Amino acid sequence: MDWLQQAELQEQETVSVPNQYLTFAIDEQSFGISISDVVEIISLCPIARVPQFSGYAKGIINLRGRIIPVIDVRLRFHLPEKDYDSRTCIIITNINDLDIGFIVDEVQEVVDIDEADVEPAPKLTGSYAHRFIIGVGKRGGRMILLLDSQRLLNEEEVAALDVVRM
Amino acid sequence: MADITINDSMAEMYLYETNSLLEQLDQILLGAEKSNEFSKEEIDSIFRIMHTIKGSSAMMEFSGIAKVAHKVEDLFSYIRNNGIDRDLNEDLCNLVFQANDFLKEEVEKVEGGEPLNTDIAFLEESITRFLGVLKGETPVAPASAPAETGAAPPQAEQAEQAEAVDPGEVVIYFDEGCQMENVRAMIILNKIREIGLRCVSKPERLDNSEEAVQEIVARGFRVKIDDHSALDKVTELLRGTLNIASFTVGGREYRLTRQREASAVRVFFEDGCEMENMRAFQLLSQVAEVYPDIRSVPAQLMNNEDAVQQIIHEGFLLVVAEPNRVGEVLAVVEQGLHVKSYATEEWEEPAAEDVDLPGGEDAAPAVALAKASEAGEPAADLPARSARPEAAPAQVAPVQAAPDGGGRVVKQNLISVSLNKLDALMELVGEIVITESMVTSSPDLQGVELENFTKSARQLRKLTGELQDISMSLRMVPVSGTFQKMFRIVRDMNKKLDKDVELILVGEETEVDKTIVDSIADPLMHLVRNSMDHGIESREERLAAGKPAKGKIVLSAQNSAGEILITVQDDGKGLDRDALLNKAAERGLLTKNPAEYSEKEAFLLLLLPGFSTKSEVTEFSGRGVGMDVVKKNIEKIGGAVSIESKKGLGMATIFKIPLTLAIIDAMKVAVGKSILSIPINVINQTFKCTAQNVIEDANGTQMVLIRNECYPIIRLYDVFDLETQVTEIEEGILILVEAGGSAACVFADELLGQYQVVVKPLPSYLSSYDLRDDGIVGCTILGDGSISLILEMASLLR
Numbered sequence: 001m002d003w004l005q006q007a008e009l010q011e012q013e014t015v016s017v018p019n020q021y022l023t024f025a026i027d028e029q030s031f032g033i034s035i036s037d038v039v040e041i042i043s044l045c046p047i048a049r050v051p052q053f054s055g056y057a058k059g060i061i062n063l064r065g066r067i068i069p070v071i072d073v074r075l076r077f078h079l080p081e082k083d084y085d086s087r088t089c090i091i092i093t094n095i096n097d098l099d100i101g102f103i104v105d106e107v108q109e110v111v112d113i114d115e116a117d118v119e120p121a122p123k124l125t126g127s128y129a130h131r132f133i134i135g136v137g138k139r140g141g142r143m144i145l146l147l148d149s150q151r152l153l154n155e156e157e158v159a160a161l162d163v164v165r166m
Numbered sequence: 167m168a169d170i171t172i173n174d175s176m177a178e179m180y181l182y183e184t185n186s187l188l189e190q191l192d193q194i195l196l197g198a199e200k201s202n203e204f205s206k207e208e209i210d211s212i213f214r215i216m217h218t219i220k221g222s223s224a225m226m227e228f229s230g231i232a233k234v235a236h237k238v239e240d241l242f243s244y245i246r247n248n249g250i251d252r253d254l255n256e257d258l259c260n261l262v263f264q265a266n267d268f269l270k271e272e273v274e275k276v277e278g279g280e281p282l283n284t285d286i287a288f289l290e291e292s293i294t295r296f297l298g299v300l301k302g303e304t305p306v307a308p309a310s311a312p313a314e315t316g317a318a319p320p321q322a323e324q325a326e327q328a329e330a331v332d333p334g335e336v337v338i339y340f341d342e343g344c345q346m347e348n349v350r351a352m353i354i355l356n357k358i359r360e361i362g363l364r365c366v367s368k369p370e371r372l373d374n375s376e377e378a379v380q381e382i383v384a385r386g387f388r389v390k391i392d393d394h395s396a397l398d399k400v401t402e403l404l405r406g407t408l409n410i411a412s413f414t415v416g417g418r419e420y421r422l423t424r425q426r427e428a429s430a431v432r433v434f435f436e437d438g439c440e441m442e443n444m445r446a447f448q449l450l451s452q453v454a455e456v457y458p459d460i461r462s463v464p465a466q467l468m469n470n471e472d473a474v475q476q477i478i479h480e481g482f483l484l485v486v487a488e489p490n491r492v493g494e495v496l497a498v499v500e501q502g503l504h505v506k507s508y509a510t511e512e513w514e515e516p517a518a519e520d521v522d523l524p525g526g527e528d529a530a531p532a533v534a535l536a537k538a539s540e541a542g543e544p545a546a547d548l549p550a551r552s553a554r555p556e557a558a559p560a561q562v563a564p565v566q567a568a569p570d571g572g573g574r575v576v577k578q579n580l581i582s583v584s585l586n587k588l589d590a591l592m593e594l595v596g597e598i599v600i601t602e603s604m605v606t607s608s609p610d611l612q613g614v615e616l617e618n619f620t621k622s623a624r625q626l627r628k629l630t631g632e633l634q635d636i637s638m639s640l641r642m643v644p645v646s647g648t649f650q651k652m653f654r655i656v657r658d659m660n661k662k663l664d665k666d667v668e669l670i671l672v673g674e675e676t677e678v679d680k681t682i683v684d685s686i687a688d689p690l691m692h693l694v695r696n697s698m699d700h701g702i703e704s705r706e707e708r709l710a711a712g713k714p715a716k717g718k719i720v721l722s723a724q725n726s727a728g729e730i731l732i733t734v735q736d737d738g739k740g741l742d743r744d745a746l747l748n749k750a751a752e753r754g755l756l757t758k759n760p761a762e763y764s765e766k767e768a769f770l771l772l773l774l775p776g777f778s779t780k781s782e783v784t785e786f787s788g789r790g791v792g793m794d795v796v797k798k799n800i801e802k803i804g805g806a807v808s809i810e811s812k813k814g815l816g817m818a819t820i821f822k823i824p825l826t827l828a829i830i831d832a833m834k835v836a837v838g839k840s841i842l843s844i845p846i847n848v849i850n851q852t853f854k855c856t857a858q859n860v861i862e863d864a865n866g867t868q869m870v871l872i873r874n875e876c877y878p879i880i881r882l883y884d885v886f887d888l889e890t891q892v893t894e895i896e897e898g899i900l901i902l903v904e905a906g907g908s909a910a911c912v913f914a915d916e917l918l919g920q921y922q923v924v925v926k927p928l929p930s931y932l933s934s935y936d937l938r939d940d941g942i943v944g945c946t947i948l949g950d951g952s953i954s955l956i957l958e959m960a961s962l963l964r
Contacts, residue, residue, distance in 0.1 A: 045951075046952050048840070048945070048952065048953035048954070048955065049840060050928075050942070050955065051887055051888070051940065051942070051955075059953075060928070060929065061953070062947045062951055062953050064593060064596070065592070065593045065596030065597055065947065066593065067926050067928065067929055067945055067947075068929060069929045069931045098929070098930065099929065100931060153931070
């Protein structure tokens with residue numbers, strides 16, 4: 001029994017599955033979201049504005065007949081709005097069976113980041129973006145801020161976090 | 167568990183089939199209960215339903231289900247042969263309802279992948295007991311028929327019944343469906359007399375007597391012959407007589423299996439259903455359950471590609487050695503999956519005795535073929551072709567309603583398709599439509615004169631339009647199926663609660679999207695139960711209140727302004743605002759001073775979680791989970807629930823559900839860069855207006871006067887906070903809309919024309935924004951792929 005558990009533990013230690021992240025840039029900073037949440041990446045398409053939306057939710061898009069709400073990540077991070085250009089992309093994700101698009105400045109690459117290379121998120125540094133970060137991945141000399149896509153969506157959760165931190 | 171090993175599509179088919187059969191059973195039972203009579207057709211179809219369920223469940227290895235179905239089948243097989251006393255109808259109904267419920271539960275478990283109930287002893291026992299009661303009152307079952315003597319005097323008859331068998335008695339059964347049994351009996355009687363034997367028969371009167379026919383069919387034709395030594399002659403005689411299925415002489419049974427006149431059922435499967443040999447094998451094993459001696463051509467089915475081809479081209483032939491049992495076989499075939507058509511025909515045995523039944527080798531069909539050619543058939547013709555054409559109609563089993571002499575029955579032209587496939591199709595069609603308009607309005611073509619291209623493009627547009635319409639209509643189903651289910655609930659609760667409530671359906675043919683039909687079933691059930699339990703008073707209370715003793719629940723569906731309205735209305739005691747408020751206060755559900763609650767708001771308290779107006783919990787309702795679950799379910803499909811009630815007169819619960827994927831006619835209007843759609847049915851008129859016509863009231867609300875009526879002006883750019891250059895009343899256009907009992911003029915930049923739009927619900931992520939209350943009901947994709955929001959005027963006007 002003991003040897004079995006030990007073997008299992010060892011296995012867990014040795015075979016740490018590298019986690020894949022899709023990285024994108026906002027203001028030259030790399031962010032990563034778990035690849036398992038990502039459905040596809042599309043170039044910017046016309047966004048229909050929906051009245052009464054909060055600021056960061058830009059509206060809805062038509063993805064081959066599917067209506068998908070899109071969130072501007074810049075605005076979500078309380079960063080100043082920037083005009084969309086040819087490099088602007090929408091990352092379509094599926095989180096908890098919910099299709100959501102994230103508008104980002106530029107999509108970079110898919111990277112493997114070993115569990116061991118992920119540091120816990122630094123304690124509050126003042127930037128609003130840090131509320132969404134679950135860890136910092138190191139790859140080469142680069143730092144990739146790993147995002148919790150749940151938190152990107154959910155206003156209440158973020159609000160709750162704020163309360164805890166205060 | 168069995169369902170891990172079985173193939174998914176088979177399980178799906180099983181569930182679909184079994185569920186629909188059980189629903190059908192419910193309908194039959196309700197009908198039978200209403201008329202307090204089981205007609206022959208009803209008994210037959212219950213028998214067949216149970217039989218099919220038994221077969222398929224056994225195949226799927228759900229032994230509990232199969233056993234119960236088998237029991238019920240036995241019961242009905244007995245009733246089919248012996249009839250049932252009217253007094254027992256009610257008990258029978260209850261029993262079968264009970265069995266039906268059990269089966270439904272089990273099937274649900276299969277669906278959910280839960281372990282099945284194996285303890286069916288209780289149900290089995292009650293069925294057996296009931297069968298005992300039936301038999302006890304009508305002791306003469308055909309199985310024990312030989313025990314009874316023909317024309318013996320009553321006392322003797324009883325005495326002899328106790329004894330074994332009268333050696334001088336001959337009981338004759340004719341072929342099922344051979345008709346004119348009485349005349350045939352008469353002929354036999356005459357023949358027996360011709361060989362110089364004295365005899366008496368039962369029934370005695372044979373000519374023109376329908377009763378005699380029935381008796382002969384049910385219990386056989388009985389002849390009592392005095393001279394026992396001459397029985398051999400009679401046996402000989404009967405062997406040579408036509409249309410006799412079997413007879414017993416002195417308790418010894420002779421079955422007439424005429425090799426030369428065996429029947430065959432030729433079955434064709436649906437085109438392209440694939441794996442015909444597997445389907446044939448499945449059918450064969452189903453048939454074998456009722457008729458173990460069944461044989462088939464081709465005999466070797468598994469791993470035999472030739473068999474597949476033969477089945478496709480020649481049909482699959484089931485050879486029934488005893489023509490009188492063809493009916494049973496047909497009943498199975500009729501229920502068979504993927505059976506396109508079937509027909510009976512006579513079957514000439516190539517060489518009766520030495521046909522090897524098991525057909526272990528692949529060569530079996532070929533052997534049969536060779537034998538057929540020996541029998542004088544052209545070699546090119548397969549043995550199946552040896553049917554004698556004139557024979558078919560007489561053998562057509564009574565289960566078939568189609569009177570045409572061909573005996574070929576074409577099955578219902580319906581197929582069941584998985585919803586996922588339809589969804590995929592819809593998505594694809596949407597894409598095609600958009601791509602089509604992208605191609606035809608491509609900027610590269612601007613200013614280029616292309617006559618042929620334009621022509622083809624027009625044709626393409628027409629076709630894609632049709633394609634879209636059709637794929638849309640595929641998902642629409644009438645709500646009647648869901649509505650019909652409520653009959654059963656009302657019936658059960660009437661019994662349990664001793665109430666007399668009638669269910670009335672209105673507009674059950676209204677078609678809505680399949681997903682909606684599915685999601686309203688549970689909420690409707692809750693509401694009907696609530697009405698039955700809490701809403702409608704007991705008989706005495708009703709009479710005391712001056713209402714008819716019979717309560718009424720009306721279930722209605724109607725299309726209205728791009729929405730479907732589903733209403734459950736009862737004429738019960740209605741809601742009491744004060745009682746509701748007290749209750750809510752007790753539960754701490756009130757958020758403001760009770761005095762401030764309007765009646766409508768008080769009613770909406772009902773929809774809060776944890777609110778139940780009845781103090782005691784009953785079997786059917788009262789757990790306080792009902793109404794808030796109803797609300798959640800309806801909101802899930804983008805609908806809204808509202809409640810209306812008049813104290814003492816009843817209440818109505820109304821679901822307003824957007825017709826998802828429904829096509830509505832809408833007017834497209836532009837406001838700045840956005841394009842909004844207004845359902846055409848709320849638009850009264852559109853007009854340009856000058857500043858002089860606009861009046862401003864004390865609050866600054868602008869009004870416009872049309873035909874002496876004042877209408878407030880709603881500026882869309884204002885309401886929806888859109889950017890536009892057009893803010894002057896002269897520049898834009900006013901649209902007079904009327905909805906939800908009020909009217910107003912909507913101000914927009916310009917009209918873009920009327921279109922048919924496909925309503926799509928907004929993503930559920932957006933539901934936290936309460937867009938519905940702001941007047942946005944959904945969205946649609948325009949020809950160029952852009953999105954237009956569909957406005958809901960009723961909430962906009964509020």
